[in-house]
Structures are given as C-alpha cells and as structure tokens.
Amino acid sequence: MKRRLLKVVKWLTIVGLVFALTGVGAFYYAYTQTDIPNPNSDFQTQTTKIFYADGKTELGTFAKQNRESIPYSEMPDNIKQAVVAAEDQSFWTNRGIDPKGIIRAAFSNARGNSTQGASTITQQYVKILYLTQERSLKRKLKEAFLSLKLQRTQSKQQILEGYLNTIYFGRGAYGIQAASMAYFDIPAKDLNLKQAAVLASVLNDPNDLDPKEGKDAKAALLGRYQYVLDSMAKTGDITADEADQARAKLPKFPKIEASSSYGGQKGHMLRLVRNELEQMGYTPEEIDGGGLRVTTTFTPSAMKAAEEGVLAERPEGFSDKKLHIAAATVEPGTGALLGFYAGQDYLDSEINWAVAGGMVGSTFKPFTLATAIKAGFSLKDTFEGNSPYEFPDGLEVRNEGGGDGNDYGASVSAVKALEESINTAFVDMSASIPDGPEKILKTANQLGIPPAKANEKYPGIPRTSRDLSGDDALITLGRGRISPINMANAYATIANNGVRANVHVIKKVEDFTGEETKTYEVVNKDALDPDIDADVSYALQQVVQNGTGKAALALGRPAAGKTGTATNDKDEVSSAWFVGFTPQRSTAVMYVRGDGDDQLDGWLPSYFGADYPARTWTAIMQQVMDGMDVVQFPEPAYVDGDAPTDGHEPAPPTPTKKPTKKPRPTETTTGPTEEPTPTPTPTPTPTPSETVTILPTPTGPNPSNSPTQGGATSAAAYSLLPSSSSTPRSRSWFLTYV
Incomplete structure (x- = not known):
C-alpha cells in the first residue's frame, strides 16, 4: 500500500513538472514573440470625432490630444x-508587472466580466502607449510581456517620465504639463504639494473626480486627495504633519476659459454626447483618446430651428444671462x-436648461387625462368645474378669479x-x-417621464425627475421638475399612438479603424392603448383649436399641445411652458x-404659457416641419369604460356656463387676447405683482389680470403645502398658473 502511494506521488510530481515546464516554455515563447511596437504610432492620432x-x-471633437512633453x-x-x-x-x-492583477484578470475573464485593477505604472504606461483599450485576457497578457521587456530596456526614471507625459488627467489633458495648465493654469514645474496631490488623485477617475463637475465630484476628489497625502506620508515622501496641514481642504482652482470650439450650443451638444458615451460604458480615455467616430441624432436644421425660434420670440431687453429659454425637439x-x-x-x-428643467405646471395634466380614461372615464364624462374644490380632509383647490375663483359649472367635460x-x-378627476x-405617476413614467429622485446629478439626459411623488394629492397640477427633453419625449409617445421610445443622442459609435462597434437599437414599448392615446391626442388638439394653445394655429397644420405655468414657494410665477406635437415631431x-x-x-x-412659450414653440416648429408632408391625427375613439365613481355622467347638450365671478380683462393686462397684438417691450422693470390669496381665510383679492387666451380664460390653481401651524386647515398654499 505504501509503495503504491509513493508511486502515485511520484507520477503526480512528474506530471506537475511537465505542466510547469510546459507553462514556462509557453510563457517564454510568448515573451520572445512579443515585440515592442513603435510608441505613439497610433496614440497621437486617435482623436474622437463627433458627427x-x-x-x-462634423460637429466637433473631444480633446485634440492636448499634450506637451517635458523632461x-x-x-x-x-x-x-x-x-x-x-x-x-x-x-x-x-519588475514592471502585477502578478495578482493578472490572476484577477484571468478569473474575471472566465466569469465573463471585464478585466480590471491593480496595474503597475509600467503596465498603465504600456497600455496607453502601445496597446488599445480592449478588455480581454489576451490584451492583459500582452501588457504583461511588454511591461517585462520595457523595464529591461528602460530605467525607472525613463518609464516614469514617459508615463507622466502620456497619462490622461481629464479635461482633455494628456501628460502632467497639459494637466497642470488645465487645472491650475501654471506650468508643471511650479506645482506645489496640494496641487500635485490633486493631479495624482484625478488619475483614478478623471471624469467623476473633476471638481468642475459639482459638489459630489468635489467631495469625492477630497476623499481621494486625502488618501494620496496619507500614502505620501506612509512612503516617507512627506511628514505626517505636512500631510495633516494639507489634507483639510483642496487647493483653489482658478477659472479656466473653455475652448472657443465649444462656443454657442456646441459645448452643450458635446457634453450630452460625452455623458451618453459614459452611460454606454466608454471610459474617459476611450472618449478622449480612443479615436472614436460618433454619429449623433442631432440635425443641423433642428438645432438651427431651436436657436432661431428662441431668438425670434425672445422679448427684447431680456438677456439670456437672466432669462433662460430652453427648447427640445x-x-x-x-x-x-x-x-x-x-x-x-x-x-x-x-448649465443646460433643456436638461435641468423646472416645474412643468399644467403640461402634466394630459397624463391625468390618460389615467382617467384607463380607469374607465371618457372624454365626455364630466367633472367639477366650480371653485373651490374641497377634499374630505379640508384641502381646497380653486380656479383663477376673485373671491373663491371662477366657476365653470358643476359638470365640465x-x-x-x-x-x-x-x-x-382635474383635481376632481x-x-x-x-x-x-x-x-397618474405610473402613466407619466410609462409615457417617458423618468421616475423621481431627489438631488439628481444630471448625467447627460436626466434619467430621473425631481419632486414627483405618487403620494402627492395634487400631482396633476405639475409641481414636478422635469427636463424639456423628457417632456418632449413623453408627448412624442402620445404623437406615436402610445408607443414609447427612449430619448437618446447617439446613433452609432465606431472605433478608429472604422469598424462599427455599437449601434443604438430603438426599442419601442407600448405605453398607452392606441384608442386611449387617440382620445388624449384629440383633447390636446382641442387645446390648440379652442383653448389656451391657439398661438400654435399659426403652424398651419394639425397640431396638439398644452400650456403650463408654475410658481415657486414665494407664490411667484417661476416657469412658463408650452409642449406640443404634430404626428412627426414633438417640441417642448x-x-x-x-x-x-x-x-x-x-x-x-x-408670463403665461399661452404667450411667449407657445409663440416660441410655433416659431421652432415652423422651421422643423418645413418641407414635411401634412399628416392628420387619428380620429378620437371616445373610449368609454365603467367609471370607477359615480356623478361624472356626460352633461346634457347645453351651452357651457361662462365664468361668473370675474370679468374678462382688457388688452392692458398681460397675456394674449383672442387676436394677439404685438406686446410693447418695456425695459425689464418689475411691475406690480399679483396678489395671492391664502385659504381657507381669504385675505385679499386673487390675481386680477389673468388673461383671456384665445377666448379661454387661463386658470390659476392653489395647492396645499404643509405649514408649521397646528390648526389643520390653516395651511400655506402653492400657486400654479396654467
């Protein structure tokens, strides 16, 4: 038995040696067959271009390899x-390699994950200078062989010099000299300890650690910066006291002027493209130095239409530094x-206001209508139009007008x-x-409004909205903050028979060889039943034909849309909107x-959505739609299910009751009349603001200069926000004009 065991051990030893020798032989063969390529032969020409x-x-480029080598x-x-x-x-x-990193890469590759982590400076230098950004075990092994060869042919000083002259520091800067100028506007030789620690820190993640990216990035940079200082103290390069004195806060960052090639809207366009590339998984190094060829969704004609439409209708005397007009198609x-x-x-x-967005006011109401029809109501069903509307818990909402607000009848379709x-x-609905x-929130999400998340950091087109909650009893009045891009896309779903496609800015990405690497695949998703969608679309068409959106009639083709205006927490009007569509295009x-x-x-x-925003929308869409066929909307289906609650039956065919508590304003008020005349443009000096009524105990008149918009009186809504008062019905109010 003992002999047999010794024999097995002997054979296992022989087999192990054979495998070991074979592995060594294979490694030696691969090592000898790996030649060091010419440095920089491809690297210096790999500028990413955007089309x-x-x-x-060509729209522009990312980082024209901003590099200046120094000894x-x-x-x-x-x-x-x-x-x-x-x-x-x-x-x-x-010796230039990290065996642990190679083993980790092997296991990661075996599991189907990307290789990553713990590369030495020599390996990073080799990858940047000689190899591609391919994520594979083959590339990792080649990186190791080149690193072993390089450390035999170059001194450590030469390797570190080459590394510091080629590594990417963010902001389009390759090498320490370019990085020093990009972050601190000084040559590298003048860097102090704190500045050097910052630049060493951003190497870890040049995009998310750039202090220019906001508070979160700055906080993350501070953490990495403190780690670098502590590591320098650990290696003995600085004392613990020097580390403690420097680690408290980051150095000051001077304002660095952006390249003129980013002027106008191009900088905003390139920023959206960069962020979407990152969302697709491309690294900053690949984006800035990978020689990508990116085809976007932008068209010169649509970009021109947006800018010219805004400038044509902008009131004179109001600069874009104070008045921000955002649009998206x-x-x-x-x-x-x-x-x-x-x-x-x-x-x-x-700041891209087409991304940052704001409170959307009554442009949110179509989502409520769609939800109501899904629940069993119909376009002909009626709801409470008299004012105020009182919830069982005492919460009240009113229409515009003096006293308790205008009455439109108890049965409004x-x-x-x-x-x-x-x-x-709509609150009744x-x-x-x-x-x-x-x-209602679920319907909005299905149509293209992203879910809510507080304090959203906007990565490209925001994938979340703010201040949207399914617990908000007054969600229908549009207190949520949504980007114009996402509003345009949600209305585009209605224009597309209830079928949603996700909004995006990239069509195709190719590598520097011209080989296509990624193509955006449009995924359509049924968001709304086609018949329900046709009814919502029909109602929005009536807003243009007979309601607050009559300015859009000037488009001269079938159109649908909705006005919206919202207020801030001081009861001041703070945003005005118009969102609308034709069957082929949607613009907010x-x-x-x-x-x-x-x-x-x-x-x-x-300041009403029916005025400047609606006119701006029309000016943009006139250019966008120029030369396109006139396409009709589907006929309404008049879907009629089992209404979930009683008391909403269609009203008998009698004339609609006119508002009784407030006369129509004269032409001297703000806002358009049925036949708008040019509004005189005064200097931007504040005029008396409108008085806000606090419910339930009125203390003064309501806004007295609400306009008549195409024969329809614009409404003003009061919605409750909790106050500090202990009296249940003594609450503060949130005012929304629509």
Whole structure:
C-alpha cells in the first residue's frame, strides 16, 4: 500500500513538472514573440470625432490630444512622489508587472466580466502607449510581456517620465504639463504639494473626480486627495504633519476659459454626447483618446430651428444671462433628440436648461387625462368645474378669479377641462380615480417621464425627475421638475399612438479603424392603448383649436399641445411652458429666470404659457416641419369604460356656463387676447405683482389680470403645502398658473 502511494506521488510530481515546464516554455515563447511596437504610432492620432445625424458633417471633437512633453528634470519631485504613492507604491522595486492583477484578470475573464485593477505604472504606461483599450485576457497578457521587456530596456526614471507625459488627467489633458495648465493654469514645474496631490488623485477617475463637475465630484476628489497625502506620508515622501496641514481642504482652482470650439450650443451638444458615451460604458480615455467616430441624432436644421425660434420670440431687453429659454425637439417613434436650445452660450454658462428643467405646471395634466380614461372615464364624462374644490380632509383647490375663483359649472367635460385648464376639474378627476396620484405617476413614467429622485446629478439626459411623488394629492397640477427633453419625449409617445421610445443622442459609435462597434437599437414599448392615446391626442388638439394653445394655429397644420405655468414657494410665477406635437415631431419650450425659481410675473411683459412659450414653440416648429408632408391625427375613439365613481355622467347638450365671478380683462393686462397684438417691450422693470390669496381665510383679492387666451380664460390653481401651524386647515398654499 505504501509503495503504491509513493508511486502515485511520484507520477503526480512528474506530471506537475511537465505542466510547469510546459507553462514556462509557453510563457517564454510568448515573451520572445512579443515585440515592442513603435510608441505613439497610433496614440497621437486617435482623436474622437463627433458627427451630426448624417454621419458626414462634423460637429466637433473631444480633446485634440492636448499634450506637451517635458523632461524628467522639469517635473517637480512632489508630482513624481504623489503619483507613485497613489498608483504604484512598489514602482521603484517591482519588475514592471502585477502578478495578482493578472490572476484577477484571468478569473474575471472566465466569469465573463471585464478585466480590471491593480496595474503597475509600467503596465498603465504600456497600455496607453502601445496597446488599445480592449478588455480581454489576451490584451492583459500582452501588457504583461511588454511591461517585462520595457523595464529591461528602460530605467525607472525613463518609464516614469514617459508615463507622466502620456497619462490622461481629464479635461482633455494628456501628460502632467497639459494637466497642470488645465487645472491650475501654471506650468508643471511650479506645482506645489496640494496641487500635485490633486493631479495624482484625478488619475483614478478623471471624469467623476473633476471638481468642475459639482459638489459630489468635489467631495469625492477630497476623499481621494486625502488618501494620496496619507500614502505620501506612509512612503516617507512627506511628514505626517505636512500631510495633516494639507489634507483639510483642496487647493483653489482658478477659472479656466473653455475652448472657443465649444462656443454657442456646441459645448452643450458635446457634453450630452460625452455623458451618453459614459452611460454606454466608454471610459474617459476611450472618449478622449480612443479615436472614436460618433454619429449623433442631432440635425443641423433642428438645432438651427431651436436657436432661431428662441431668438425670434425672445422679448427684447431680456438677456439670456437672466432669462433662460430652453427648447427640445424629439422624433416620435425613435426617441432621437434632433435639436435643442440650452438657454445660453456654453462659454457663458455650462448649465443646460433643456436638461435641468423646472416645474412643468399644467403640461402634466394630459397624463391625468390618460389615467382617467384607463380607469374607465371618457372624454365626455364630466367633472367639477366650480371653485373651490374641497377634499374630505379640508384641502381646497380653486380656479383663477376673485373671491373663491371662477366657476365653470358643476359638470365640465374632460375635453373642456383640458381646453381651459380648469384646476378643480382635474383635481376632481384625480381624486375620482382609485389611487389616482399613484396611477397618474405610473402613466407619466410609462409615457417617458423618468421616475423621481431627489438631488439628481444630471448625467447627460436626466434619467430621473425631481419632486414627483405618487403620494402627492395634487400631482396633476405639475409641481414636478422635469427636463424639456423628457417632456418632449413623453408627448412624442402620445404623437406615436402610445408607443414609447427612449430619448437618446447617439446613433452609432465606431472605433478608429472604422469598424462599427455599437449601434443604438430603438426599442419601442407600448405605453398607452392606441384608442386611449387617440382620445388624449384629440383633447390636446382641442387645446390648440379652442383653448389656451391657439398661438400654435399659426403652424398651419394639425397640431396638439398644452400650456403650463408654475410658481415657486414665494407664490411667484417661476416657469412658463408650452409642449406640443404634430404626428412627426414633438417640441417642448420652457421659460425660467435666474436659478430657475426666480419671479417671472411683473418682470416679463407676459408670463403665461399661452404667450411667449407657445409663440416660441410655433416659431421652432415652423422651421422643423418645413418641407414635411401634412399628416392628420387619428380620429378620437371616445373610449368609454365603467367609471370607477359615480356623478361624472356626460352633461346634457347645453351651452357651457361662462365664468361668473370675474370679468374678462382688457388688452392692458398681460397675456394674449383672442387676436394677439404685438406686446410693447418695456425695459425689464418689475411691475406690480399679483396678489395671492391664502385659504381657507381669504385675505385679499386673487390675481386680477389673468388673461383671456384665445377666448379661454387661463386658470390659476392653489395647492396645499404643509405649514408649521397646528390648526389643520390653516395651511400655506402653492400657486400654479396654467
């Protein structure tokens, strides 16, 4: 038995040696067959280029390889020490490879994951200088062989010099000299300890650690910065006291002027493209130095239409530094963002208001109507149009007008309610749907409004909205903050017979060889029954034909849309909207001021969605639709199910009751009349603002200059926000004009 065991051990030893020798032989063969390629032969020419939707017209480029090499002697010791401490503390003693990293890559590749992690400085240098960004075990092994060969042919100083002259630091900067200028506007030789620690930190993630990206990025940078300083103290390059003195806060970052090639809307366009590439999984190195060829969804004509439409209708005397007009045009059926206007020149401000968005007011009401029809109501069913509307818990909502607000009758049809944007009718509608607010939010999400998330950091087109909750009893009045891009896409779903496509800005990505790597595949999803969609579309057409959206009649073809205006927490009008569509295109327009919550009423000549926003929408769509066939909308289906609550039967065919508590204003008020005349443009001096009534105990008159918009009186809604008062019905109110 003992002999047999010894024999087995002997054979296992022989087999193990054979495998070991075979492995060594294979490794030696692969090592000898790996030649070091010519450095920089491809790297310096791999500039990523961005094209319009035709794939031929160049829109711009990412990082024209901003690089200036400097000798090792001109690099300050602090940047050498900081980078080694942050990236590879064994650099001066290792043989150029990280065996653990290679083993980890093998296991990751076997599991189908991407290889990653723990590369030495030599390996990083080899990858950047000689190899591609391919994620595979083969590339990782080649990286190891080249690293072993390189450390035999170059000194550690030469490798570190090459690394610091080629590695990507973000902001389009390759190498320490370009990075020092991009972040601190000084040559590398003048970097101090804190600045060097920052640049060593951003190497870990050049995009998300750039302090220019906002508070979250700055906080993340501070954490990494402190780690670098602690690592420098650990390696003995600085003392613990020096680390403690420097780690408290980041150094100051001077304002670096953006490249003029980003001027106008191009900077905003390139930013959207970059962020979507990152969402697709491309690294900053691939985006800036991978030589990608990116075809976007943007068309020159749609971009031009958005900008020219905004400028044509902007009131004179109001600069885009204070008045921000955002617009976005989406193609129904594909979700392609064809054009947008961000609100200002990128060089003046990097805020894209077509992305940042604002409170949408009554442009949210079509989602309530769609939900009501799904629940069993019909366009002909009626709702409470008199004011105020009182919930069982004492919550009250009123229409515009003096006293308790204008009355429109106790039985207002769903179509009429949308035409005149009657708040009490829509609150009644929402309350009459079982779990109404929750279902309304679900419908909005299905149509293309992203779910809510507080404090959203906008990565490209925002995938979330703000201040949207299914627990909000007054969600129908549009207190949610949504981007014009997403509003345009949600209305595009209605234009597309209830079929949603996700909004996007990239059609195709190719690598530098011209081989197609990724093509965006449009995925259509049924969001709304076609018959219900036809009814919602019909009601929105009536808003244009007979209601607050009559300015859109100037388009001269079938159109549908909705006005909206909302207020801030000071009862000041802070946003005005018009969102509308034809069967082929959907466009949203938003007017905001200052930080997006500043007062419009008493500042603009008119602040209603039926005025400047609707006229801007028309000016944009006239260019967008130029030369396109006139396409008719589907006929309404008049879907009629089993209404979930009683008391909403269609009213008998009698004339609609006119508002009784408030006379129509004269032409001297803000807002358009049935036949709008040019509004005189005064200097932007505030005029007396409108008085807000606090319910349930009125303390003064309601807004007294609500306009008549195409024969329909614009409505004003009061919605409750909790106050600090202990009296249940003594609450503060949130005012929304629509």
